[in-house]
Amino acid sequence: MYRGSSIGVVIPAYNEEGFVGDVIREIPAYVDRIYVIDDRSTDGTWSEILEAARADASEHRNHGDPTVQQLVADGGATALANRATVRDTIGRVVPIEHRENRGAGGAIKTGYLAALADGVDATVTVDADGQMDLSQLPRLLDPIVEGRADYAKGNRLLSREYRAAMPRFRFIGNATLTFLTKIASGYWKTMDPQNGYTAISHDALAAIDVENLYEYYGYCNDLLVKLNVHGMRVADVAMPAVYGEEESSIAYAEYIPKVSVMLLRDFLWRLKIKYLAVDFxxxxxxxxxxxxxxxxxxxxxxxxxxxxxxxxxxxxxxxxxxxxxxxxxxxxxxxxxxxxxxxxxxxxxxxx
Missing domain, CATH: 1.20.58 (Methane Monooxygenase Hydroxylase; Chain G, domain 1)
Structure with a gap:
């Protein structure tokens, strides 16, 4: 537990052999559940997940919040069962295998469904490629557990130092999508919407329609739109990124048009629901x-x-x-x- 709140971490993994094991082993001891989703990898990702889970269980023996129900491991989440195979929990790690490749957003959705079924108080998303500094995790969790925000996300653009560490082509693409997401979501002060280092409260996760979240790399943009419609508070947390030997699997020629169309659709939906249907x-x-x-x-x-x-x-x-x-x-x-x-x-x- 962290400051009296149970914590779950969702780690989506697709062909992350050589990275995902280290991420699992570095998850802080106060985390109660680690949901690792193998999105039909074609390398040794699954074996590495199981090996790291056993190592983590040995190190954190008898660890965990007894108030968090293990519904997922017992097959208690129907929506989750329809899309993935949940293996027996290994210590605090819940290994999950997708039956088909569903993309980054699909893996996050599976992890969110698992966290909802377990009833954890705050759910964090962490990439499996080791780009995220786990020592910064309390900075994401504090606004949630203190009740100052319903959703907290990392922001690599808030400081000059963090911006300088980002490769130029990523910075230009990120700035473009930041502007489009501001318009679509209504969160005009929020930047770096592609940042996958996030934390969300149980209430916010339960309020949005998790099952209908976008199942591509634009899932984080789509989530912001849904949070705004439900009046959720968002905290933008200055956060560095770690760029190493990992390679991005994003095909930008396909990614940008897809996400742009999704944002236009989300923008019109937000106007209809928030400013016409619910209140004028x-x-x-x-x-x-x-x-x-x-x-x-x-x-x-x-x-x-x-x-x-x-x-x-x-x-x-x-x-x-x-x-x-x-x-x-x-x-x-x-x-x-x-x-x-x-x-x-x-x-x-x-x-x-």
Whole structure:
């Protein structure tokens, strides 16, 4: 337990032989459950998980919070049983095998389902590649156990030192997705949404629809949108990353278009649920009207520029009208963003 709260750690692993064992062995002693999900690896990841689990059990004999029920190991989670095979618990480690490859988000979802079934108070996600400094874990857990936040996530962009350690191509991609996620989620102060070092309270995990979480690398962006709709408080915690010999399995040419489409869909869903269905706020109409007006303005400007109409004055008039529509559309979008920022301001905090 950590400060009176039971703690679970979810470790998704796909072809992480040579890394995942060290991560398991380095998990702090105050963690009560370690859910390690092998996402149909083709190397020796599964064997390494079992070996590390046995070593961890030997080191932490009789460790664990007796109030945490081992429902998962006893087959108590129906949704989990439909997607994965849960092996016997080895000490505090719960080894889980996916029946098919489900991606990073799918593995996180499986771990979340297991943590929900066990009823742990706070659930942490840690990558299996050793990039995350486990000595920083209390900084993620403190906002949760102190009741200051429902979800805490690492942020590598809050300090110049941490930003400098990030490879340039990752920084550019991260900055782009940060901006898109701000718009989609409504958490305008939150950065580095791709950071997989997170902690979530049991109540927040139970509130969101875990079974419908996105099952690709954009799961963390999707989760932020769902948390905002449910009014959950998010803490952005300054956190370094450790870049070593591991290789990213993200195919960026496929990743960016997929996540962008997902974010657009999530954005429209958030507007519908939060500002139209649950409670009405004009910012939803400002967003929609602004986007439509700006789109018409862009289209009209393009038609005016490439028009072959005989009258030299007509394209100019069309162009001016279209430009005015474009400016008006952008103004409505900016106004909607200002309202959106104000609505979620109380749900965000930064921890440096």
């Amino acid at each position: 706020h004009p910012l939803a109409l400002f967003y929609l009207f602004g986007a439509a007006t700006a789109a018409i303005g862009v289209l009209g400007t393009g038609v005016a520029v490439f028009s072959a109409l005989p009258s030299p004055g007509t394209p100019a008039v069309q162009g001016a009208t279209s430009l005015l529509l474009l400016v008006a559309g952008i103004a409505f979008l900016l106004l909607a963003m200002v309202f959106d920022m104000a609505e979620s301001e109380s749900l965000e905090r930064q921890v440096r």
